[in-house]
Amino acid sequence: MDAFRAHGFFVVRAFLDVAERAELRRACDAALLHARAHSLETGHSTPRISLLTDGATCAEDDPGAFERIAVFVGSGRVCELLAGLSRPREEETPRLKDAHYYHEQTRRDWDGDWHRDSQFGQPDPEIERAVVATTTAVHFRVALEDDDRLEIVPGSHARWDTADELRIRRGADRTTPDMPNAARVALRAGDACVFHAWSIHRATYRRAPVRRTIDALYAFARPAVRRWPSQAT
Template sequence: MPENYEESGYLHLEDFFTENELQDLEKILIPFHNVWLKNNENGFQSGLINSHSITSSEYIEENERLHIFRFISQEKIADIVAGLFPNKALFLNTQLFFDPFNKEQNNYWHRDIQYTGMSLEQQQENICRQNVIHFRIPLKPELGIELVPASHRIWDSEEELETRLSLNGRKPSDKLTTGKMRPLNRRDLLVFSANMIHRGLYGNDRFTFDIIFCDDIPDFKKFIDVRDQPTKKELEFLNKNLFLM
């Protein structure tokens, strides 16, 4: 399994979760999302397609927060993390992805690393040596995500770079000849590198929970908010290896 990821930059594991696991998660995430939408109405209507930092949110209770941490660090997820990261990994954050308010809003090709402030040269170097990995959990069938396989280690072609950066008349929403669509079903798990060229596919009223892990290195620790991490008391009930201590 790690070999497949290293080659393509992603793993699609069907029927990875049970209905009970997802239903317990939904009891927390759906109320959270409803309150978030109410309190972020302007942002949602202006184009937001995700929320984040669920484990530090005032919209969930302490027992719900601990449940999410237990879900994140459960053995079958921790085993995959251990197999994909060359060294120790850390939990970085959570995100919820949903459809935009404006149904005509375009999606966009990107690498997450392009939002870090690095130059293109630094980005090109760091995708080969740094790791940020999304564990995407769809809570309903969705169109999924479109990926450029192997781009987590290979730099953009001319077409890809022009599209991603809006150069020479191309737009980030334009079709790429190298893109591969991965539709997702409830109970699936999609593991993919944040370094790779990708875009979410809107539609079907998507509702997707992402857990993000990163290398345990100073470059990433500066992006970790300790409020998103378990407390010392909570760590007593968890697999401690995946969290900042």
């Protein structure tokens, strides 16, 4: 928790052993193979698939694959790493929002945009700033092959952007390698990483080497509930 509060991320070495890693990879690869076989884009030009969507649809090929994935991302072992990371007024129990499988795309290489996940769907920077200051969302990821694609600006989860960061993240040069103070997070196969989704971060996407990383996104904020006005009968 100290590392998370200070830097916005921490790494757990050898979270999965060889046998656990192989079993989880078989399940995730079943979803990836299904996605690639049924789409010319998903799994080829994209760097990830949704395990909650493609994992479920691959059940016709491997009935146990989706269950193995769901059990893992909802396991006490994973959730234990998230304990204590929420803000005081948030729910203590994390809610799973999505799970993805990052892989090497087959068609082209490119550099990802610097971003905070909080910016998606928030065109107004002031609204996004309030989201960053009051809520928590975290990525849990585990590398099934060595993976050094993630770059992050340590401590950015706990503050708003500097002028240079905002210019890069919201400007036209979002793929620049010159983000100030950025650090690369290198994971060996079996390592896990938990990082704040509001941190400034990005990844680079390459056709080689092979990439096999499962990433689950969890939120602690209370879900918004729409209340419909009562109608007279």
